[in-house]
Amino acid sequence: MARAAPKPQANMGPPVPRYDGRAKVTGDARYPSDVPVASPAFAFLVTSAIAKGRIVRMDLAAAQAVPGVLDILTAEDTRELKHVKFAAGGAGASTSIQGLGPDIDHDGQIVAVVLADSFEAAREAAHKVDITYAAEEPAATFDATNAREESPEEVGERAKKLPKAGDAAAALASAEVTIDAQYATPAQHHNAIELFTTTALWSGDELTIYEPSQFVFGLKNNLAERLGIDAEQIRVVSPYVGGAFGSKAQMTPRTALIALAARRLGRPVKLVSTRDQAFTISTYRAETRHRIRMGARRDGRITAFIHEGWELTSRPDPYSVAGVEDSARMYGFGAVETRVTLVHADRNTPGFMRSPPVVPYIYALESAMDELALELGMDPVELRRANNSMRDATGKEWSSRSLMECYDEAAAAFGWKERTARPGSMRDGDWLIGWGCATAAYPTHLGPSAVRVRLTPAGEVRVQVAAHDIGTGLYTVLAQLAADELGVPLDMVRVELGDTALPPGIVAGGSVSTAATGSALVKACAAIRERLTAAPAQTTGGPSGNKLEDVFERLGIGAIEEYAEFIPEGGKPDAIASLYKGKPALGGGSHGEKLMYALGAEFVEVRVHALTREIRVPRIVGAFAAGRIMNTRTARSQLMGGMIWGISSALHEATEIDRRHARYINDNLADYLMPVNADIRDVEVILVPEEDSEVNPIGAKGLGELGNVGTAAAITNAVHHATGVRIRELPVRLEKLLG
Amino acid sequence: MTSDVQLATRPADVSARDRVDAAKNLVVSFVLNGKPLSVAVAPTELLADTLREGLGLTGTKVACGTGDCGTCTAILDGEAVRSCLMLTAMVAGKTVETIEGLAGESDIHPIQQAFIDTGAVQCGYCTPGMILAAKALLDENPKPSADDIKEAISGNLCRCTGYTKIIEAIDKVANAVA
């Protein structure tokens, strides 16, 4: 179908079908928990029922009496594990809270691990572990009396690194038109469909871990540190990942526990945690708050932009996304001031979730833009045009910027010119109709990668790198790239990913995989081509053709294998050595000499029932520019999936918290709402041609985290257009429209 | 009592039920992907676990364990069901189809091909369940409307999320069948 695979335009690769498609549709693809191991013990986690306090007593008698129970690990048994330092960035543990007690620092903290012959026995015994707690009153979130907001000094220190230009306060005071609005976003959990699993298998001193991971080298090295063994003793295998969205980028406490349990038992151990545990044993998108003040001239030029953000985090860890870094650069603002304040509460440590900084911060920005457009009586698209600039307020230039091309293409496809501006002016029977739009943006990160490529005389190509296809399409685009670079048919290329036995790849985060791995691959392929051309033209009596086999014969070798390393411009020379040690270094975005972003424009129609106020999204159109598009089919999938995430974020997703207990309430897939098939109607993706030779050797900007940015604002803007009600706190639920 | 399930004798005294239950004291016979077989299971064992752990058929996934996500979908006597909310004992005498039984010897099923062609596969974890839900639908209703398709697979969550393409894929198969 034409829609499934958009026709490539300039600077776009062909929409070849997914490399791993067949394995996935037949059930042959073995995700880590699918790998068979001989007579495994099954683990079940016991997690805390309080968020703050300590374990006074843990009675294991009833649990130990369950037939089939082999072992129960508690705090006492895990003293040998070393503490791994928290480090946001795709390496370090996702949380600094690694102990099994007796101190409890958040709801659902792992406090014991039950091991048994069968999963059901382990579960039964886990339910029979009897724990007495001394509970203290926890701080659940913002506004809790005992939450700790950072001091002005701490905030000031951070602000030194955040964007600032001119005198924003003065510009605001003298502006012709101003707005001052506050926004809030809720906690959200990744809820990748695949659960958090770990299988640990010791063979002598050698440990193999099967675990879905976005960064196998990070997991390998951090686990070694935690177990106190040499990293070379550990192999992490994760060829397929059933969705991750950031939740599988960092080592979480479970891995070392399962490895330890397997060593104690002398038997492989398999853990498949439960869905409710998934809410507390890994990370999540933390709730944020925003205040945006803008001043503008009557003609729409924004002269002052002040964006303050507040982010929730755990007690010990200063996890922050600080997306003012992006919001402040999106338009040619006159003067800019930004600030981010962290609030510490008794929660598990948050972490990356698809497009971490830009989802909340661009939502706030793009909502404010709509409010300003309304205040000015301007069309929202024209307000963006009036402030479109190749330079931000600090003077930094964009490497490429096709924002208005995206707006114009999406607006035309959507039929935006038919919109009547007055809220509530469009209606279809019982349904109020609203149209809204917003900008999508994602920084183009740069990262290092190694790769090994092998070519045989028969034209078989093997690409090996410990990078990760978490559903993104990396297998496919690497196969395509290798086929192109070496001039072989696509079906001659085999790609191996997700295994620390391979050369290290970058973390599957920051939408950096394609660019980093692809750049290394291009380098390796060039080296292979060079070796091929070095073949002597002809030797007497030897083969004379140009066929690959002949070339190899003339070279007198059986295969060519090239290992290549790619370090982005400006990257540290030891970037690959660091990668081997599980330390990724990501640059780019707004941090280099130029501003590098993939951009887009999204237009949505919402329908709100006039009486009962259900909100539906019958159509959404997004146009995106992201440099070179490697495969229009996988690109479309990523962007479309992103837009549906955006709809979900706007209308459905929120992790609800019991404020008395600081515990998550809707920790299952029936009550944590995300769209189902029936919610999704017409989703259109337009790929806008763009060339950018500055971002990286292959000229591709990451787009996996682009589609879900701005969508929520487009929807709240549309809801305002439909109803006249401005929702400044996500998600938009029908009760907010009952008025 | 049917002959497809052999039950252990019930102890006279409930308090003395001891631990016979923990043993695999039920022998359950059913037809799996066209082949009859018998498995010994504990009463508590769930079909999803028998398929995955007992029989190594890991195309069936478990991602919530509470019937909310659809990745454990299997086809039982022609109807899509949740294998994570079904005791293995309950399939005695019945016919079970899993994703492993879908492809023919030489070729994959048209629904599988359509999922590849429309780009309906991303991380792939929801894919087997989604395909089986679609197969159960098309076996019963070869010409479903778009709304029929959406409702039939609305119990299958895709987080990536490929809903539009999944619907395209199923629609493509429905419209290609003469």
Next chain:
Amino acid sequence: MRPFHYERAATPAAAVKMAGTTPMSPDQPSVATPVQYLAGGTNLLDMMKIDVMRPDRVVDINAIAETRHGGIEVSDDGMWLGALARMAEVAEHADVKHRFPVIAQSLTLAASQQLRNMASIGGNVLQRTRCPYYRDTSYAECNKRDPGSGCAALGGFNRMHAVLGTSKACIATYPGDFAQALIALDARVEITGAHGHRSMAFAELHRRPDDEPHMETRLAPGELITAFTIAALPWARRSKYLKIRDRESYEFALASAAVALDMDGDIVREARIALGGVATVPWRASAAEHEIQGKRLDERALAAAAEAAFADARVFEHNAFKIALGKRTLTRALRETAAMET
């Protein structure tokens, strides 16, 4: 889940005999009944996995579906639904759709296709609440699970909780849809037990929480629902189930209304209204019925019915919206039902 003895019964009589009459004290919650019947298992096994239910014995009654009790019988007088009929079978039955639309709609709008294929209608009406504090045994306070322990939902996150029929002991919402449809059509439920057969108005089956939220129904220990009977009353054809929820499909109701009307021109001769998503039990809104009976269904009557339906509502921190939403849902359902072509 905790181990149990598994037995199978092929007839209601055999099932009842196997279950026996385990004596239960009045303060023993129904959730703790030591013998459970297993039909679709979609609710029971879920509850067992999360350790809320821990039966010693499970009597698998699926083989009863091979008997009359797995069937649907429609005659001029009405309809008899075997308790082992699956939700999907009833929802997709042509006569049910045509003559008792509210029944078919309430089932179609519930759960997902897979769950509807599995779940029996007898089990469906006994579906347990989704109250998160009830479902999570790590909360000590739950009068439904543990009589006298308190109610964590009262001061907790209670967006989904009830506004009608609540008590100081429990505000958990009855989660089902089909039960409201049964009430709207004056259905009766047939029950068999160690002491023989009996039947009662379906509306009597569920008990309001009052001081004993742990006693959820009027079923005695070991009793089994065998069938539902619905008379072909004049309002059955003009009946509708409207379910309002956050997403389009596969979600419990925020508010729902099962409405059946017997119209004489634009005058309501007889009305039946049951509300879902807003009450602790399947809720018959008799006061609202009274407001429109014998009247023209104009805006004033609609408003009066909506007011009457929620006159006794009591709200909590996060669910105050359910009054406004419930009223609007009822208004819309009445309007749409009155406009039906029959």
